[in-house]
Amino acid sequence: MILGLPIIKVGEKYYLSPHFGRAPYFALVEINGHEYKVLEVIKNPHVEHEHGRGAGVIDLVTSRGVNALIVQNMGYNAFTALRERGVKVYFIPEAVEGLITLEEAVRMFVEGNLEEAVGPRESHSHHRGW
Numbered sequence: 001m002i003l004g005l006p007i008i009k010v011g012e013k014y015y016l017s018p019h020f021g022r023a024p025y026f027a028l029v030e031i032n033g034h035e036y037k038v039l040e041v042i043k044n045p046h047v048e049h050e051h052g053r054g055a056g057v058i059d060l061v062t063s064r065g066v067n068a069l070i071v072q073n074m075g076y077n078a079f080t081a082l083r084e085r086g087v088k089v090y091f092i093p094e095a096v097e098g099l100i101t102l103e104e105a106v107r108m109f110v111e112g113n114l115e116e117a118v119g120p121r122e123s124h125s126h127h128r129g130w
Contacts, residue, residue, distance in 0.1 A: 003029040003109060004066035007041070007102055014041070014102040016092065018072045018123060021054045022047055027102055028064055034110050038102070054078045062087060070105050070114065073123035080120075090114040091121055 006023030007014045017023035024047055028039045042064070046056035058081050061069065068088040082089055090109060092100060108114050 001031045001067045002039070002065050003031055003036075003106065004061045004064070004069045005029065005102060005105055006044075006069075006071060010099070015099040016070070016072060016102065016105050020069075020071050020074050020078055021057045023057075026057075026061060028066065029102075029106055031106075031110060036106050036110060055081065058082060058085070068109075070109055072100075073121050074117075075122055076120045078120075079117070089117040091117050 005027045006017040006020050007025045007027050008017045008023065009015075009025060014025070014027060023044055025041050025043055027041050030037050030039050042060070044057060044060065046053045046060065049056065054075075054077055058078060062082075062085050066087060068090060069082065070090045070092065072092050074082075074089060074091075079089060092105060092108070092114070
């Protein structure tokens with residue numbers, strides 16, 4: 001299975017991006033039971049595009065064979081489009097504060113601590129959640 005995570009880079013470390021469509025990078029992580037390995041980190045070419053950004057990001061991750069995404073927030077349009085393509089969405093629990101490393105997010109997933117989302121979760125900022 002291939003997990004996709006929207007990420008930001010701080011120094012040499014990768015952290016989960018609070019914004020799905022505006023994440024500068026996406027990590028692709030292969031999951032085998034409790035084992036995982038980062039396959040690649042890809043640059044988000046759609047980060048500057050206001051119009052149609054979400055659709056471009058969804059094409060980007062689905063073209064790489066992503067089966068599931070771990071995110072902090074995701075708006076209705078992106079959530080619906082991903083579900084239509086059979087991609088599952090997992091949210092980091094809202095109780096988890098601060099920056100979460102890529103490794104922590106993946107560990108939460110492999111240990112079964114993330115529940116599959118049944119609906120979108122908008123961020124509290126003014127943009128539309130892409």
